[in-house]
Amino acid sequence: MVRANANYGKLKASYLFVEIGRRVSAFQSEHPDRQVIKLGIGDVTRSLPKVVVDAFHAGVDEQADDATFRGYGPEQGYPFLREAIAATDYASRGCPITADEVFVSDGAKCDTGNFQELFAADLSIALPDPVYPVYVDTNVMAGRTGAWNNGRYGGLTYLEANPGNGFVPPPPSHAVDLVYLCYPNNPTGAVATREQLGEWVAYAKERGALILFDAAYEAYIRDDSIPHSIYEIDGAADVAVEFRSLSKTAGFTGTRCAFTVVPQRITVADDTGARHRLWDLWNRRQSTKFNGVSYPVQRAAAAVFTDAGQQAVRTMSDYYLANAAKIRATMQRLGYDCVGGDNSPYVWVRTGSDSWAFFDDVLHRAAVVITPGAGFGTMGEGYVRISAFNHADKVEEALERIKAALS
Amino acid sequence: MVRANANYGKLKASYLFVEIGRRVSAFQSEHPDRQVIKLGIGDVTRSLPKVVVDAFHAGVDEQADDATFRGYGPEQGYPFLREAIAATDYASRGCPITADEVFVSDGAKCDTGNFQELFAADLSIALPDPVYPVYVDTNVMAGRTGAWNNGRYGGLTYLEANPGNGFVPPPPSHAVDLVYLCYPNNPTGAVATREQLGEWVAYAKERGALILFDAAYEAYIRDDSIPHSIYEIDGAADVAVEFRSLSKTAGFTGTRCAFTVVPQRITVADDTGARHRLWDLWNRRQSTKFNGVSYPVQRAAAAVFTDAGQQAVRTMSDYYLANAAKIRATMQRLGYDCVGGDNSPYVWVRTGSDSWAFFDDVLHRAAVVITPGAGFGTMGEGYVRISAFNHADKVEEALERIKAALS
Numbered sequence: 001m002v003r004a005n006a007n008y009g010k011l012k013a014s015y016l017f018v019e020i021g022r023r024v025s026a027f028q029s030e031h032p033d034r035q036v037i038k039l040g041i042g043d044v045t046r047s048l049p050k051v052v053v054d055a056f057h058a059g060v061d062e063q064a065d066d067a068t069f070r071g072y073g074p075e076q077g078y079p080f081l082r083e084a085i086a087a088t089d090y091a092s093r094g095c096p097i098t099a100d101e102v103f104v105s106d107g108a109k110c111d112t113g114n115f116q117e118l119f120a121a122d123l124s125i126a127l128p129d130p131v132y133p134v135y136v137d138t139n140v141m142a143g144r145t146g147a148w149n150n151g152r153y154g155g156l157t158y159l160e161a162n163p164g165n166g167f168v169p170p171p172p173s174h175a176v177d178l179v180y181l182c183y184p185n186n187p188t189g190a191v192a193t194r195e196q197l198g199e200w201v202a203y204a205k206e207r208g209a210l211i212l213f214d215a216a217y218e219a220y221i222r223d224d225s226i227p228h229s230i231y232e233i234d235g236a237a238d239v240a241v242e243f244r245s246l247s248k249t250a251g252f253t254g255t256r257c258a259f260t261v262v263p264q265r266i267t268v269a270d271d272t273g274a275r276h277r278l279w280d281l282w283n284r285r286q287s288t289k290f291n292g293v294s295y296p297v298q299r300a301a302a303a304v305f306t307d308a309g310q311q312a313v314r315t316m317s318d319y320y321l322a323n324a325a326k327i328r329a330t331m332q333r334l335g336y337d338c339v340g341g342d343n344s345p346y347v348w349v350r351t352g353s354d355s356w357a358f359f360d361d362v363l364h365r366a367a368v369v370i371t372p373g374a375g376f377g378t379m380g381e382g383y384v385r386i387s388a389f390n391h392a393d394k395v396e397e398a399l400e401r402i403k404a405a406l407s
Numbered sequence: 408m409v410r411a412n413a414n415y416g417k418l419k420a421s422y423l424f425v426e427i428g429r430r431v432s433a434f435q436s437e438h439p440d441r442q443v444i445k446l447g448i449g450d451v452t453r454s455l456p457k458v459v460v461d462a463f464h465a466g467v468d469e470q471a472d473d474a475t476f477r478g479y480g481p482e483q484g485y486p487f488l489r490e491a492i493a494a495t496d497y498a499s500r501g502c503p504i505t506a507d508e509v510f511v512s513d514g515a516k517c518d519t520g521n522f523q524e525l526f527a528a529d530l531s532i533a534l535p536d537p538v539y540p541v542y543v544d545t546n547v548m549a550g551r552t553g554a555w556n557n558g559r560y561g562g563l564t565y566l567e568a569n570p571g572n573g574f575v576p577p578p579p580s581h582a583v584d585l586v587y588l589c590y591p592n593n594p595t596g597a598v599a600t601r602e603q604l605g606e607w608v609a610y611a612k613e614r615g616a617l618i619l620f621d622a623a624y625e626a627y628i629r630d631d632s633i634p635h636s637i638y639e640i641d642g643a644a645d646v647a648v649e650f651r652s653l654s655k656t657a658g659f660t661g662t663r664c665a666f667t668v669v670p671q672r673i674t675v676a677d678d679t680g681a682r683h684r685l686w687d688l689w690n691r692r693q694s695t696k697f698n699g700v701s702y703p704v705q706r707a708a709a710a711v712f713t714d715a716g717q718q719a720v721r722t723m724s725d726y727y728l729a730n731a732a733k734i735r736a737t738m739q740r741l742g743y744d745c746v747g748g749d750n751s752p753y754v755w756v757r758t759g760s761d762s763w764a765f766f767d768d769v770l771h772r773a774a775v776v777i778t779p780g781a782g783f784g785t786m787g788e789g790y791v792r793i794s795a796f797n798h799a800d801k802v803e804e805a806l807e808r809i810k811a812a813l814s
Contacts, residue, residue, distance in 0.1 A: 070661040
């Protein structure tokens with residue numbers, strides 16, 4: 001008799017953004033006349049930059065002609081894209097990362113979700129609280145956690161972000177095997193300094209841990225002293241994998257392209273004592289279970305790493321950061337403490353109250369979708385995340401409505 | 408100390424097509440002047456049909472304008488595509504499949520590789536030998552097999568395809584939990600009759616098994632008595648999941664779009680006795696670890712299910728089938744027994760000798776890439792697979808060279 005993976009039964013609720021979508025749909029069917037404004041899921045709203053669109057069309061045209069048609073590509077991504085990424089995002093910042101170490105994929109959600117497959121089933125794991133739910137949920141599904149109890153899964157080390165540590169929790173006092181970090185943070189918008197990341201690299205070396213570093217929001221950093229990549233820290237390429245995405249950077253949420261950096265020098269022993277290069281494990285995983293990103297999408301993605309593409313990324317992130325500044329100013333004027341919104345498109349707002357209730361309240365009274373902090377972990381209770389991803393006039397209207405509803 | 412998934416260490420060799428690629432690259436660097444013709448990996452060579460290209464461009468243009476821009480789409484795929492698939496591929500054949508049961512993805516390799524995550528770690532598994540390596544390898548990586556011994560992994564039930572059963576092995580005499588089937592078969596090109604599939608559905612019902620049916624090559628079926636979908640068999644929607652792809656159908660190997668059908672009515676118990684709808688498990692997996700297929704690609708894919716798109720699919724598959732007929736005729740004239748090539752783009756050729764040696768021989772003497780049967784399992788030893796996916800003139804030249812080399 002076929003039997004299900006019982007770990008799925010441990011998952012507490014549906015995936016956060018699916019639940020938000022469900023509540024918003026219910027609200028819309030009850031109030032079909034009300035115009036909902038979404039500052040919730042963190043989905044970009046501005047169209048792809050022209051340089052990207054032109055490259056995308058050119059890629060489609062190549063698929064339209066037998067002479068230039070491309071079938072299966074390398075599972076790791078085309079060299080033209082891997083090289084552009086290595087040069088633009090890493091060599092330019094002095095990071096010791098080569099094109100071979102860049103694996104192109106269709107999403108950082110896929111990569112951060114799939115990466116845990118490479119490790120033993122009984123690893124100890126540390127992750128921030130609050131945090132993007134994919135890190136937790138995918139480890140629950142893989143059986144690396146105990147049961148749900150008081151808002152947490154047994155067996156995980158939760159790194160608590162709070163005002164006391166500036167929402168950047170330090171390494172734990174005990175050893176863990178795998179550490180998920182995300183800076184600029186989703187959902188808090190907090191950023192880690194060079195010194196704080198240096199502490200993590202030192203911790204990983206001392207404890208034999210591996211860091212999975214999610215840098216999906218690095219394009220929003222405006223403070224020059226804040227690292228964009230963990231590889232700006234000496235020795236990080238011995239102990240850290242980095243995930244990045246074009247979603248929030250270049251408007252690729254619906255177009256789909258991301259990448260993961262796996263340094264060649266990292267090795268990991270298995271339970272039999274055999275050592276494996278981490279690069280070989282990920283390469284095997286991707287070669288066996290993935291067939292590469294759509295060729296025209298890779299052509300479009302490569303355009304992001306040209307001078308014109310980088311200028312467009314800057315313009316786009318400036319636009320959303322201007323929204324973020326307005327959100328933060330408005331919420332602060334309403335009397336709420338805020339973090340984020342300066343080096344991040346997210347503003348983390350302390351509401352004090354039940355965060356799903358606050359979410360429902362803002363949805364029903366202002367017809368504005370935000371994200372309840374509790375959806376990101378127990379330390380998110382009493383907070384909401386407001387996303388800057390929308391058109392400036394929509395953000396302004398949403399803020400007017402929120403002001404009217406909450407004043 | 409972080410430790411690796413020891414199951415990766417059980418994998419015998421690199422993924423088949425990666426190994427072929429390695430040998431071909433080595434040959435090319437030794438003989439830069441020789442023009443290699445590829446009848447190996449099964450990659451299409453004809454450009455995307457015009458109706459598909461037009462829709463693809465239109466999708467890109469929508470991404471170029473704020474007013475029509477699409478960000479995150481449904482993880483399951485857009486309704487316009489799911490509905491087109493359900494109507495064109497299922498309702499038209501009387502299969503009881505609804506649009507909600509169709510999950511759009513970026514590849515059947517991903518889906519057939521990932522689907523096993525939904526099940527308990529100690530399931531018993533049956534799969535054909537020879538077979539597409541992804542079914543085996545992904546279960547090895549998940550720890551469902553014993554060690555490699557004499558060309559096989561411990562703990563798996565191998566369904567042996569041979570001339571005695573017409574390369575369509577019957578259900579085993581004992582119970583297994585999960586059965587992988589692939590018809591038209593990759594690599595043998597054999598097809599299963601309605602009666603043969605009916606036996607599998609009856610077996611699954613009697614034994615509580617689930618069938619994972621890979622129909623990636625159904626567009627090549629020309630014999631009207633052969634089912635294109637397992638859902639043409641009464642009761643199959645109680646016990647079977649079906650995987651399909653646009654790769655070989657509409658030339659999407661480099662463009663990436665596929666889909667998996669998970670009937671709503673299938674339920675599976677876990678070890679705690681709790682019953683889950685299989686649809687809910689896959690939906691949860693996809694919502695948590697996948698972010699949907701690129702929007703312009705979904706627009707392009709939807710064009711495949713229009714009348715013009717279906718006509719283009721027919722023209723394209725006719726073209727490759729004409730190649731297959733020539734391959735089969737030539738190899739038979741050279742004295743080799745063959746199956747496939749009539750309802751399939753693959754011809755399975757009995758060489759009698761070591762299949763990697765035959766592969767190397769054809770590569771070095773004819774500069775033609777084929778696929779060694781042993782790469783698909785022990786029962787593939789003594790066979791090679793020749794793919795019809797190339798331009799007609801290249802296929803003819805390859806056959807001339809093979810004739811000259813082997814005569």
